[in-house]
Amino acid sequence: MLSLAAAPLLQAQSRPAAEVAGPIETSPSDRFMLQNGEVVLVRGKRPTPLTKNVLLSNGTKINYKNGIVELPGGKITTLKDGDYVRPNGDIVFGSPASAAQARGDNSVPATAEFSTYTDPRPAPGNAAAMEARLNEMNDKIGLMAQKIGLLNQKISLLSSGSKTADTSALDSQIQAIDAKLK
Numbered sequence: 001m002l003s004l005a006a007a008p009l010l011q012a013q014s015r016p017a018a019e020v021a022g023p024i025e026t027s028p029s030d031r032f033m034l035q036n037g038e039v040v041l042v043r044g045k046r047p048t049p050l051t052k053n054v055l056l057s058n059g060t061k062i063n064y065k066n067g068i069v070e071l072p073g074g075k076i077t078t079l080k081d082g083d084y085v086r087p088n089g090d091i092v093f094g095s096p097a098s099a100a101q102a103r104g105d106n107s108v109p110a111t112a113e114f115s116t117y118t119d120p121r122p123a124p125g126n127a128a129a130m131e132a133r134l135n136e137m138n139d140k141i142g143l144m145a146q147k148i149g150l151l152n153q154k155i156s157l158l159s160s161g162s163k164t165a166d167t168s169a170l171d172s173q174i175q176a177i178d179a180k181l182k
Contacts, residue, residue, distance in 0.1 A: 026087035033084035060089035
């Protein structure tokens with residue numbers, strides 16, 4: 001058993017390892033983006049070709065030649081044109097199809113596009129109106145966090161294996177939050 005486990009290790013040691021870039025100085029607005037099949041570092045609007053694989057501070061690895069990204073937990077995904085990785089390791093998908101494919105969902109058409117959200121309300125006219133809008137948004141964020149907590153409780157209850165799990169109380173609380181969010 002030991003020899004079988006050691007074989008891949010010995011084989012890996014005999015191959016030259018792909019070079020990994022040393023620390024790369026980045027700002028939060030920088031991104032590692034797939035363009036024309038290769039990963040580039042985009043600072044502002046200026047893309048810079050990479051010559052080495054990238055290892056981010058959180059352990060995310062990016063192959064500069066083909067856009068394969070290995071996350072610290074071992075999950076692997078491949079970037080599509082328009083997708084990018086932030087310096088903190090977050091992946092931003094350029095299309096719904098790309099995001100779906102990363103989840104293993106091939107039901108989304110390749111031509112699907114994200115909907116653009118525009119707040120139909122006019123911009124706040126003064127500081128007090130801006131403060132009121134921000135408070136309203138913070139309240140909604142708080143309600144969404146409560147809803148997520150309730151949904152997680154419901155998932156835990158349903159996945160506990162109990163065939164008689166009663167989620168009616170949670171469902172009522174979720175409906176009440178939905179009403180407040182409208």
